[in-house]
Amino acid sequence: MKSFEYTIKDELGIHARPAGLLAKEAKKYSSVCMIEKGGKSVKLSQLMMLMSLGAKQGDLVKVTAEGEDEDTAIAELEKFFNENL
Amino acid sequence: MQSFQGKSVYKGIVMGPVVVLKKNDYQVKRTRIEDAQGETARVQEAVKRSQEQLQKLYDKALKEVGEASAAIFEVHQMMLEDEDYLEAIQNMIQTEMVNAEYAVAVTGDNFSQMFASMDDDYMKARAADIKDISERLVRNLSGQEDADLSNIDPSIIVADDLSPSETVQMDKEKILAFVTVHGSTNSHTAILARMMNIPALIGVPLDLDELKNGTTAVVDGFTGQVTFEPDEETQAATQKRVQEEKEKLALLQELKGKENVTLDGKKINIYANIGSVGDIGYVLENDAGGIGLFRSEFLYLGRNDFPTEEEQFQAYKQAVQTMAGKKVIIRTLDIGADKQVDYFNLGNEDNPALGYRAIRICLKQPDIFKTQLRALFRAAVYGNLSIMYPMITSVEEVEKIYEIVKEVEIELKAQEIQYRIPEQGIMIETPAAVMVSDRLAELVDFFSIGTNDLTQYTLAIDRQNEKLDDFYNPHHEAILRMIQMVVDNAHKCGKWAGICGELGADLTLTEKFVRMGLDELSVAPSMILKLRKIVREMKVEE
Known part of the structure; x- marks a missing residue:
C-alpha cells in the first residue's frame, strides 16, 4: 500500500468539481484508492461520499492506494492534489 | 375554456402550447412491484436519458456562458454515475419491491439530507x-416532459416564478410567452420578457398541478388574461389579432435606419439596455444607436468564482467590436441587493437594497474593481466604450473611483499593456446624487438616470415586494422634478444626461422627456423603434 498526506489549499476545499474530477481520476486505476479525514475514510471513486467528507481549506487528508498499479496511482493522485486542491 | 386574470408586463398576444415548469413537485407515489429486475432496468434507462440531457445542457451552456458556468452540468453528470447513489436505489427496489420513482425520490432525499446537515x-x-x-431521474422515469428547455417546440412557459439561472438555460427562440404565478413587474421574468419582445403575465392565480403540458393557451398581454383551451371563436379572433400585431410590427420595421428626430428638428439618442453579449443580436436587429446600459453582472452570475481579467476583456472586446464604432456604455459590477452571488460571501443584510452593493463593494474590495477596470480599459482600445459607475451618492465616491482608476492606469502603463481611459459617467439612482448633481457634473462625462432604484429610494418602496406594486408610481412628480434637475445640472457643465431605467421606455412619457431636454434614452431593444416612432411624430414646441 502506498500513501501520502496532504493539506488542502483550495479555498472551497474538495468542492463539487474537483471532487468529480478526482473520482474520475481514481477510477482509472485498478488499485483501491481511499481518502481519510478525521478518522472517516471513503473510496475516492465515491463522489458523493467524497464530497460529504467536507474537506476544507487547511484540513489534513491521507490518500492511499492499494493494488497492482498503486505506484502509478499514488503518483498521479498526488499530482492531482498538488495541481487542483 | 378557462380564463385567468394577471398583470401584464409586456404587451403582445400569442397562442401556443404550454410547458409547465414546476419546482419540487415530485409527489411520487409508492407502489408495489413484482419485477425488480425490470424496475432496475427502467432506472438504468432513465440514467442514460438524464446523462444525454445533461450533456446537451453542458454543451449549450459552454457555448453561451462559458466553461465555468457550464461545469455544474458536468458535476451533475458525475453525480449520476455515483455508485453509492445508484446502488442505494437498486437495493431499495430489490429489498422493498417498490417502484423506481419512489426509490429514486427517497434515495435522493437521503443523500441530499446528508449534505443539508453539513x-x-x-x-x-x-x-x-x-x-x-x-x-431529473424521476421525470425521466415517469415520462414527464423534461423542464429542459433546450429541446422544446415553441411554447408558452408557465411557472411559479423564474430565477435568472433558469432563464439562462432557455433557448430564447423557443419561448412564446411567460406566465407566472408570482413575481413583480420588476422581476427577472419581466425584464427578460421586455428584452425578448414577448408577452408576459405575472401574478396569475393558477394551480400548476391542474395544468398539463401541451394544453393550448392564449396569452393576451394587452388585457393581462391567459385563456386555456380556447374555443374556436377565441382561436379565430386571436389569430386575427396576432396577424394585426405582426403588421404593426412590420410598420415599425420601416423606421429602421431612420433618425430619432422630431418634426421640428430636435434629435435624441435611443440606445439599448442589455444583460449579456448574447443580447447584442437584439440591439442590432432593432437598430439601436448604441448600448446605453450593458449590465456587466452576467460575467459574475451563475458561476463559482470571480471571472478573470482575460475573460472580461474578451467579453467587452467582443461587445465593442460587434457594435462597430457605436457607443457601448458598460456599467461596472452591480451585485448585491436582489442580485446575490455565493462566492462574494456578502452575508445576509436586514436591508439589502440599502446595503453593501454595487460601487460600495468595488470601493471596499478594490481588487475586484481593479480587475474589471483593467479589462475595460484594455477593451476600450477596440471600440467606442464608455464606463458607468452605479449607486453613487457623493462627490467623494467619484474621487475615490478616480484614485483607483489612476492606480490601474499606472499599472497598465508599467506593464506596457495597450489601454485607453474612456469616457466615464455615473448612474444617478439615489436622491443624494440628484441633490449634488451640480457638483458631480463637474467631475464626470455623463449622467444616466436609473429610474428603478431612484424611484425605490425616493418613494421608499421595495421593488421586490409585490404588495407594493400599487404604490409604486414611477410618474410621481418628485421623480419627474428630479430628472429635470439632473438634466439641467448636466447641461450647465456641458455634459449629457440620459435615462436607462424602465421609465425611459414608458411611451406615455417619451414626448415629455424630449421636451425636458434628455439627450439619451436607453431602453429594452424591443422598445427602440416604438420610441423612434413617437419622436418622429412629435414637435418640441407644443
Missing part, C-alpha cells in the same frame, strides 16, 4: 444538486 455552507448548497438530479 456545517459548511458550500456543501449545504450541494443538497440542491442532488435534489436536481433526482428530480
Whole structure:
C-alpha cells in the first residue's frame, strides 16, 4: 500500500468539481484508492461520499492506494492534489 | 375554456402550447412491484436519458456562458454515475419491491439530507444538486416532459416564478410567452420578457398541478388574461389579432435606419439596455444607436468564482467590436441587493437594497474593481466604450473611483499593456446624487438616470415586494422634478444626461422627456423603434 498526506489549499476545499474530477481520476486505476479525514475514510471513486467528507481549506487528508498499479496511482493522485486542491 | 386574470408586463398576444415548469413537485407515489429486475432496468434507462440531457445542457451552456458556468452540468453528470447513489436505489427496489420513482425520490432525499446537515455552507448548497438530479431521474422515469428547455417546440412557459439561472438555460427562440404565478413587474421574468419582445403575465392565480403540458393557451398581454383551451371563436379572433400585431410590427420595421428626430428638428439618442453579449443580436436587429446600459453582472452570475481579467476583456472586446464604432456604455459590477452571488460571501443584510452593493463593494474590495477596470480599459482600445459607475451618492465616491482608476492606469502603463481611459459617467439612482448633481457634473462625462432604484429610494418602496406594486408610481412628480434637475445640472457643465431605467421606455412619457431636454434614452431593444416612432411624430414646441 502506498500513501501520502496532504493539506488542502483550495479555498472551497474538495468542492463539487474537483471532487468529480478526482473520482474520475481514481477510477482509472485498478488499485483501491481511499481518502481519510478525521478518522472517516471513503473510496475516492465515491463522489458523493467524497464530497460529504467536507474537506476544507487547511484540513489534513491521507490518500492511499492499494493494488497492482498503486505506484502509478499514488503518483498521479498526488499530482492531482498538488495541481487542483 | 378557462380564463385567468394577471398583470401584464409586456404587451403582445400569442397562442401556443404550454410547458409547465414546476419546482419540487415530485409527489411520487409508492407502489408495489413484482419485477425488480425490470424496475432496475427502467432506472438504468432513465440514467442514460438524464446523462444525454445533461450533456446537451453542458454543451449549450459552454457555448453561451462559458466553461465555468457550464461545469455544474458536468458535476451533475458525475453525480449520476455515483455508485453509492445508484446502488442505494437498486437495493431499495430489490429489498422493498417498490417502484423506481419512489426509490429514486427517497434515495435522493437521503443523500441530499446528508449534505443539508453539513456545517459548511458550500456543501449545504450541494443538497440542491442532488435534489436536481433526482428530480431529473424521476421525470425521466415517469415520462414527464423534461423542464429542459433546450429541446422544446415553441411554447408558452408557465411557472411559479423564474430565477435568472433558469432563464439562462432557455433557448430564447423557443419561448412564446411567460406566465407566472408570482413575481413583480420588476422581476427577472419581466425584464427578460421586455428584452425578448414577448408577452408576459405575472401574478396569475393558477394551480400548476391542474395544468398539463401541451394544453393550448392564449396569452393576451394587452388585457393581462391567459385563456386555456380556447374555443374556436377565441382561436379565430386571436389569430386575427396576432396577424394585426405582426403588421404593426412590420410598420415599425420601416423606421429602421431612420433618425430619432422630431418634426421640428430636435434629435435624441435611443440606445439599448442589455444583460449579456448574447443580447447584442437584439440591439442590432432593432437598430439601436448604441448600448446605453450593458449590465456587466452576467460575467459574475451563475458561476463559482470571480471571472478573470482575460475573460472580461474578451467579453467587452467582443461587445465593442460587434457594435462597430457605436457607443457601448458598460456599467461596472452591480451585485448585491436582489442580485446575490455565493462566492462574494456578502452575508445576509436586514436591508439589502440599502446595503453593501454595487460601487460600495468595488470601493471596499478594490481588487475586484481593479480587475474589471483593467479589462475595460484594455477593451476600450477596440471600440467606442464608455464606463458607468452605479449607486453613487457623493462627490467623494467619484474621487475615490478616480484614485483607483489612476492606480490601474499606472499599472497598465508599467506593464506596457495597450489601454485607453474612456469616457466615464455615473448612474444617478439615489436622491443624494440628484441633490449634488451640480457638483458631480463637474467631475464626470455623463449622467444616466436609473429610474428603478431612484424611484425605490425616493418613494421608499421595495421593488421586490409585490404588495407594493400599487404604490409604486414611477410618474410621481418628485421623480419627474428630479430628472429635470439632473438634466439641467448636466447641461450647465456641458455634459449629457440620459435615462436607462424602465421609465425611459414608458411611451406615455417619451414626448415629455424630449421636451425636458434628455439627450439619451436607453431602453429594452424591443422598445427602440416604438420610441423612434413617437419622436418622429412629435414637435418640441407644443
